[in-house]
Amino acid sequence: MDVKGHAALVTGAGSGIGAETARALARAGARVAVLDLNREAALAVAKEIGGLGVECDVSDAKSGETAVAAARAAHGPSRILVNVAGILIPGRIVGRDGALPLEKFARVIEVNLIGTFNMMRLAAADMAGLEPLADGERGVIVNTSSVAAYEGQIGQVAYAASKAGIAGLTLAAARDLARLGIRVLTIAPGLIATPMMLTLPADVQKSLTDQVPFPSRLGHAEEYARLALHMIGNVMLNGETVRLDGALRMGPK
Numbered sequence: 001m002d003v004k005g006h007a008a009l010v011t012g013a014g015s016g017i018g019a020e021t022a023r024a025l026a027r028a029g030a031r032v033a034v035l036d037l038n039r040e041a042a043l044a045v046a047k048e049i050g051g052l053g054v055e056c057d058v059s060d061a062k063s064g065e066t067a068v069a070a071a072r073a074a075h076g077p078s079r080i081l082v083n084v085a086g087i088l089i090p091g092r093i094v095g096r097d098g099a100l101p102l103e104k105f106a107r108v109i110e111v112n113l114i115g116t117f118n119m120m121r122l123a124a125a126d127m128a129g130l131e132p133l134a135d136g137e138r139g140v141i142v143n144t145s146s147v148a149a150y151e152g153q154i155g156q157v158a159y160a161a162s163k164a165g166i167a168g169l170t171l172a173a174a175r176d177l178a179r180l181g182i183r184v185l186t187i188a189p190g191l192i193a194t195p196m197m198l199t200l201p202a203d204v205q206k207s208l209t210d211q212v213p214f215p216s217r218l219g220h221a222e223e224y225a226r227l228a229l230h231m232i233g234n235v236m237l238n239g240e241t242v243r244l245d246g247a248l249r250m251g252p253k
């Protein structure tokens, strides 16, 4: 679909990849709701792009419902959801202090996997009530996995499991929502230059980018946003996870 004039939800949009995607959607003419756990960050990005900033914990059913309702009240039901919110809590299964605390594993699954599903179910319920566009399309959902879904590194069991879960639900969700004319796609980024990544020392950044065959550099959040917009615009793309990684295949550490 052409995003112009449609309402869009972007989670984790107060920072990094989510913020850049919110900017790109707004430039393309969408009315964007900027959802983030960090209220100040959400409001700042929303102000910059003329959107709506909403505090939202994607892992919480009530918080998700309240945020989607706020966006609906301001912009009408959204035809577009880009699920970007995510966390990484590293930890070995058996570390210096013994077994990985179960809460750490559970929290990463809660935010990354359950949070993605929580926002998907709420957004899809709104999309289901909209009039179909060309090709019978009612909406599009773009999720964010990671190359760690395929090549999880040491200390990334929780993160890798959560991101593999997102890749794994993509086809099932696309099939499930097909009768409603809602597409589901996932982007699996490699190494993207977000504030988190850019705080790493220069030598660590270099050792990471040396592993990327071509182009041998960090990816830009804007490259993610461009792929997300293409996915939204191309009605034949559905049920697939696309790697955005310069052919990177991560080693064990």
Ligand code: NAP
Residues within 6 Å of the ligand: 011, 012, 013, 014, 015, 016, 017, 018, 035, 036, 037, 038, 041, 056, 057, 058, 059, 084, 085, 086, 087, 111, 115, 144, 145, 146, 147, 188, 189, 190, 191, 192, 193, 194, 195, 196, 197
């Ligand atoms: P980021 O700059 O840390 O942005 C993530 C945003 O999500 C932050 O604003 C964060 O808020 C928010 N957030 C965290 N927990 C949330 C929750 N429960 N509900 C709502 N919002 C929440 O990270 P990024 O680098 O842009 O990454 C974005 C996504 O891409 C993540 O899913 C990440 O796993 C994935 N990814 C990133 C890379 C990379 O190289 N950067 C590679 C592969 C995949 P707070 O700041 O308050 O925590």
